[in-house]
Amino acid sequence: MAFVVCEPCIKCKYTECVSVCPVACFHEGETMLVIDPKECIDCGVCVDECPAHAIYCDEEVPDKWREFVALNEEYAAKWPLIEDSKAPMPEADDFCNVSDKRKYFSPNPPEDK
Numbered sequence: 134m135a136f137v138v139c140e141p142c143i144k145c146k147y148t149e150c151v152s153v154c155p156v157a158c159f160h161e162g163e164t165m166l167v168i169d170p171k172e173c174i175d176c177g178v179c180v181d182e183c184p185a186h187a188i189y190c191d192e193e194v195p196d197k198w199r200e201f202v203a204l205n206e207e208y209a210a211k212w213p214l215i216e217d218s219k220a221p222m223p224e225a226d227d228f229c230n231v232s233d234k235r236k237y238f239s240p241n242p243p244e245d246k
Contacts (some may be wrong), residue, residue, distance in 0.1 A: 135170035141187035169209035
């Protein structure tokens with residue numbers, strides 16, 4: 134079991150989850166974060182910290198976001214590790230409650246890395 138960052142993170146990238154994580158399992162892309170399932174220790178402390186409610190146990194990911202289980206594993210191996218909190222994306226508050234954000238996903242790493 135591991136935790137998974139799903140679609141609600143796209144265009145937000147709130148990083149409160151990163152600051153409470155006891156291990157280094159979050160990786161940052163251009164438009165969202167992902168969790169490395171090999172590093173996640175299944176503690177769940179990140180879940181309640183996410184303002185976008187984007188983090189789920191892999192066994193409880195809603196059907197509409199099941200693709201994010203594989204997406205987290207794939208991009209955790211490609212994107213840089215993020216170990217400290219930082220400011221969310223400038224449009225985060227506007228996008229926090231937007232549905233159907235998959236079209237805004239970017240496979241690219243963050244621009245500042």
